[in-house]
Amino acid sequence: MFTAHGSRSASLFKRAQASLPGGNSRHSIAFPPYPIYAASGSGCEITDADGAVYIDCINNMSANIHGHRHPAVMDAAFRQQERLVSVGLPTETEIVLAEMLAERVASVDTVRFCNSGTEALMFAARAARAFTGRDLIAKIEGGYHGAYDSLDLSNKPTPDVWGDDDAPATVMEGAGITQAIANQTLVLPVNRVEATRAIIRANADRLAAVFIDPLVSRMGFLPLTDAYLRMVREETACRGILLVFDEVFSFRLGRSGAQGKFAITPDLSTFGKIIGGGFPIGALGGRHDVMEVFNHLPSGKPKVPHSGTFFANPVSMAAGAAALELLDEAMFAHLDRIGDLLRKGISEISLRLSVPGQVMGMGSLVAFMPQMEPYTDYRAFAQGAARAGGEAVKHFGGLINRGVLPVFPRGFILSTPMTEDTIGRVLEAVEATVKAARDAHVPA
Numbered sequence: 001m002f003t004a005h006g007s008r009s010a011s012l013f014k015r016a017q018a019s020l021p022g023g024n025s026r027h028s029i030a031f032p033p034y035p036i037y038a039a040s041g042s043g044c045e046i047t048d049a050d051g052a053v054y055i056d057c058i059n060n061m062s063a064n065i066h067g068h069r070h071p072a073v074m075d076a077a078f079r080q081q082e083r084l085v086s087v088g089l090p091t092e093t094e095i096v097l098a099e100m101l102a103e104r105v106a107s108v109d110t111v112r113f114c115n116s117g118t119e120a121l122m123f124a125a126r127a128a129r130a131f132t133g134r135d136l137i138a139k140i141e142g143g144y145h146g147a148y149d150s151l152d153l154s155n156k157p158t159p160d161v162w163g164d165d166d167a168p169a170t171v172m173e174g175a176g177i178t179q180a181i182a183n184q185t186l187v188l189p190v191n192r193v194e195a196t197r198a199i200i201r202a203n204a205d206r207l208a209a210v211f212i213d214p215l216v217s218r219m220g221f222l223p224l225t226d227a228y229l230r231m232v233r234e235e236t237a238c239r240g241i242l243l244v245f246d247e248v249f250s251f252r253l254g255r256s257g258a259q260g261k262f263a264i265t266p267d268l269s270t271f272g273k274i275i276g277g278g279f280p281i282g283a284l285g286g287r288h289d290v291m292e293v294f295n296h297l298p299s300g301k302p303k304v305p306h307s308g309t310f311f312a313n314p315v316s317m318a319a320g321a322a323a324l325e326l327l328d329e330a331m332f333a334h335l336d337r338i339g340d341l342l343r344k345g346i347s348e349i350s351l352r353l354s355v356p357g358q359v360m361g362m363g364s365l366v367a368f369m370p371q372m373e374p375y376t377d378y379r380a381f382a383q384g385a386a387r388a389g390g391e392a393v394k395h396f397g398g399l400i401n402r403g404v405l406p407v408f409p410r411g412f413i414l415s416t417p418m419t420e421d422t423i424g425r426v427l428e429a430v431e432a433t434v435k436a437a438r439d440a441h442v443p444a
């Protein structure tokens with residue numbers, strides 16, 4: 001039972017605190033009062049250190065689109081490991097995966113690999129600055145682009161520091177980032193078309209790139225509006241500013257990711273998570289002329305050096321190619337179908353139990369925000385979430401104890417091994433949890 005003091009997860013967490021600050025290596029998966037320690041996974045299920053089995057709706061924050069240990073992905077990884085694991089030479093595997101990305105995504109001519117989404121974003125910023133000769137970059141308020149100093153800003157600012165609605169302040173949430181770095185990142189107000197247009201225009205001479213997470217993962221999968229995306233594309237295109245789509249999370253929306261769904265052509269795109277089949281990976285791809293900043297061949301020296309010991313490691317490349325191979329139109333249709341089923345089911349539960357709220361998401365990404373009003377920007381989201389805050393923790397514990405592992409507090413990231421029956425089981429857990437919370441008359 002989650003939060004039982006005698007559990008093995010609770011004691012592992014206690015032990016972890018002696019050798020790991022805060023007892024973990026990853027704040028994004030640390031939740032109160034202690035994290036569940038995973039022991040094994042198979043298909044769409046996880047078994048924890050106490051032997052409890054859960055439907056995994058975290059799927060390593062989107063990376064495990066095929067759930068755990070998919071036979072075709074494992075086979076590709078094992079076969080690669082039998083040949084070669086890590087090597088100081090290129091391998092054919094990186095060409096195969098680069099070709100697959102370029103074939104799927106019309107805006108991608110060429111690709112560079114790295115080991116994480118964070119690194120892909122870091123190199124995107126560097127490429128944009130090198131290509132344009134400008135120093136500023138811009139991101140949307142509340143968007144998350146990994147741990148790189150220049151983008152790890154204004155991820156979750158609070159009203160006391162977030163500044164004007166039309167001209168958000170650049171907020172440093174963690175210590176250790178210098179003011180000089182923060183000063184080079186502009187923050188754009190989400191879905192506010194004219195205010196964002198004004199910021200882009202006012203800084204056009206110095207702006208190298210605008211970074212967009214088109215389905216904002218940290219805001220309950222809030223989609224940027226069509227008008228907003230089109231304005232950003234037009235304003236950037238005619239001012240020589242690069243548009244970077246961060247597809248690290250959203251690439252699971254379809255064969256060509258969010259950009260395919262939203263019909264926008266960015267100049268650069270960053271990838272990660274699903275393209276590694278569950279192994280560490282990141283990639284930056286895009287327009288040929290921009291990507292040429294990494295080409296060392298013409299002069300013998302690249303404009304932007306790009307190297308890493310494990311970049312394009314053959315195991316991630318082989319597993320990633322196998323994972324992508326499985327993701328054809330029929331597989332995306334399956335993910336869309338089970339995502340729709342879950343969204344519809346949660347909406348019905350919320351009506352039936354008279355617990356109002358928002359059901360958000362697209363495709364295989366689903367979020368339930370009980371007691372929240374509709375929102376279209378970061379500020380309304382943050383204020384609504386703060387008001388409904390106490391409910392989140394309670395729902396989270398309720399779902400876990402009913403065998404469903406959500407993204408804290410109530411996100412659901414689905415995987416291809418899930419069936420309609422799996423979604424039925426998730427919905428049973430959601431209904432029982434929401435009902436128990438409502439009937440207990442405590443914040444749910």
Ligand code: PMP
Pocket residue numbers: 061115116117118119121144145146147213217246247248249250272273281282
């Ligand atoms: N961009 C987005 C939109 C993300 O969701 C994430 C990770 N959750 C990242 C970048 C960073 O990727 P990574 O964790 O692989 O560094």
